[in-house]
Amino acid sequence: MLNAAQGALFDETAAEIDAATGFLTLIEVTRLAICALLKRQEDEPHREKMLAAVQKFMMATMNAPGTPSGEKLVNLKKFAKDAIKIILLERPLVARTSAVAPTQTRRQIDKDPDALAGQEPARILALGGLGEPDTGAAVAATEDGDIPREVIKPTTIIIVSPVAAQKFDSFKSLFPAAICYRMERATCFFQRYNPHINRGLSRPFLLSKAFADRLFGVMNDIIVPAMVASSRNVTVLETSRQWAGVTTAEFWEIVDRDERAKIGIVAAWTAAWEGCRQRRETRETKDGKTAAVLVASPILLKVREKLAPTHGEFTLPPIRNDEITLFASMLYELDLDRLEYTWNRLRQIYEQELDRRDYQDKARDGALRDSILNAFEIVPDLTGDFMALLCYFCFEKFDLALLERFTHNKGTTPEQRQKRIPYLMSFLSGERVPETRRREQLVRVEREAERMRRSPERP
Numbered sequence: 021m022l023n024a025a026q027g028a029l030f031d032e033t034a035a036e037i038d039a040a041t042g043f044l045t046l047i048e049v050t051r052l053a054i055c056a057l058l059k060r061q062e063d064e065p066h067r068e069k070m071l072a073a074v075q076k077f078m079m080a081t082m083n084a085p086g087t088p089s090g091e092k093l094v095n096l097k098k099f100a101k102d103a104i105k106i107i108l109l110e111r112p113l114v115a116r117t118s119a120v121a122p123t124q125t126r127r128q129i130d131k132d133p134d135a136l137a138g139q140e141p142a143r144i145l146a147l148g149g150l151g152e153p154d155t156g157a158a159v160a161a162t163e164d165g166d167i168p169r170e171v172i173k174p175t176t177i178i179i180v181s182p183v184a185a186q187k188f189d190s191f192k193s194l195f196p197a198a199i200c201y202r203m204e205r206a207t208c209f210f211q212r213y214n215p216h217i218n219r220g221l222s223r224p225f226l227l228s229k230a231f232a233d234r235l236f237g238v239m240n241d242i243i244v245p246a247m248v249a250s251s252r253n254v255t256v257l258e259t260s261r262q263w264a265g266v267t268t269a270e271f272w273e274i275v276d277r278d279e280r281a282k283i284g285i286v287a288a289w290t291a292a293w294e295g296c297r298q299r300r301e302t303r304e305t306k307d308g309k310t311a312a313v314l315v316a317s318p319i320l321l322k323v324r325e326k327l328a329p330t331h332g333e334f335t336l337p338p339i340r341n342d343e344i345t346l347f348a349s350m351l352y353e354l355d356l357d358r359l360e361y362t363w364n365r366l367r368q369i370y371e372q373e374l375d376r377r378d379y380q381d382k383a384r385d386g387a388l389r390d391s392i393l394n395a396f397e398i399v400p401d402l403t404g405d406f407m408a409l410l411c412y413f414c415f416e417k418f419d420l421a422l423l424e425r426f427t428h429n430k431g432t433t434p435e436q437r438q439k440r441i442p443y444l445m446s447f448l449s450g451e452r453v454p455e456t457r458r459r460e461q462l463v464r465v466e467r468e469a470e471r472m473r474r475s476p477e478r479p
Contacts, residue, residue, distance in 0.1 A: 202268075210227050250288065
């Protein structure tokens with residue numbers, strides 16, 4: 021049985037678990053709770069085993085076919101609360117953490133690419149022992165002189181969750197909603213943000229919810245009608261079963277079990293976007309010669325009109341063939357589990373190099389830069405730019421100066437960089453960027469002065 025203090029702590033943690041609206045959020049809330057309860061040096065072996073076992077089970081359950089998503093989420097919440105209760109019952113009530121923070125080894129999740137952790141913020145339970153709160157010492161420097169011991173919370177990142185799965189009465193209403201449901205899982209990944217940061221710059225289009233809403237309009241008005249009109253496979257799928265009462269999540273579970281249906285949908289989706297591409301035409305130039313040029317089709321002009329931002333709500337380059345390729349890739353080519361793992365590694369390396377907590381190892385200089393470069397090799401083409409930009413909008417100390425310095429790893433000339441990282445270079449060419457760079461430089465100078473003030477004198 022839990023005692024009063026344990027019961028109160030369990031109730032608070034259980035409320036956070038119940039509030040999770042999606043699998044990734046639930047996994048991260050559970051991970052943070054386990055790390056908070058097992059944070060002492062002597063807890064480390066148990067913490068690593070617990071994290072590995074819990075995350076392996078939750079990922080396997082999340083990806084298992086046959087069970088509705090809503091039922092999976094309910095079962096995983098019960099599992100998470102049972103795991104927390106076991107920790108509360110089995111973990112001995114001992115004294116607070118020692119005054120000198122231990123140097124901890126890299127967590128198992130850093131080593132295992134299949135161990136997923138998202139970034140939904142949750143209150144860290146700052147407890148030295150379960151029976152009493154760890155009030156912590158006054159702000160003091162560690163041996164390195166730059167990390168206050170009171171700093172324990174990870175970087176606050178808000179995850180934007182997709183809408184819940186919905187039921188529809190017919191295939192005609194279900195199909196476009198299911199397409200948008202799957203696409204929204206991809207767009208929401210790039211919409212995460214740090215509520216404590218205001219860069220004063222418009223977010224690049226893939227990082228903007230306003231852009232995603234416009235993209236869904238393009239799918240509903242242009243892409244899905246083209247898929248239905250031109251694909252016999254979609255027509256066959258409509259008559260293959262009774263679709264009334266099937267949710268948008270269940271639709272994809274059904275499709276993923278039917279290889280023929282999956283291939284048919286991907287083919288129809290690809291063909292619909294192909295119809296939006298620029299076409300090469302031969303036209304006469306001013307000097308009377310002929311030349312092949314890329315011309316926007318009427319459909320592409322309509323897509324551009326629907327996606328155009330208003331009032332500077334996001335930045336968007338002219339929609340050309342590269343953008344069409346990016347949009348088409350978002351239905352099936354983005355591995356969201358891999359993206360989450362990659363993002364989690366970037367956050368960890370950022371903290372260890374630029375914003376370290378007292379329980380973390382110190383990363384070498386340039387570690388974040390190298391991790392972003394590695395992310396470019398892991399994520400699909402054209403999305404690496406947005407991972408780097410996401411770091412800028414979510415990591416306070418990764419400012420424009422560091423972002424611009426990173427771009428030099430992608431080419432020795434502006435022309436090379438423009439070819440390799442077009443969206444990143446387009447963002448950095450914005451008219452408000454120089455002003456923001458100067459403001460961030462002042463913040464950097466003030467931060468360094470504060471760090472030196474707190475650092476103990478050294479011989």
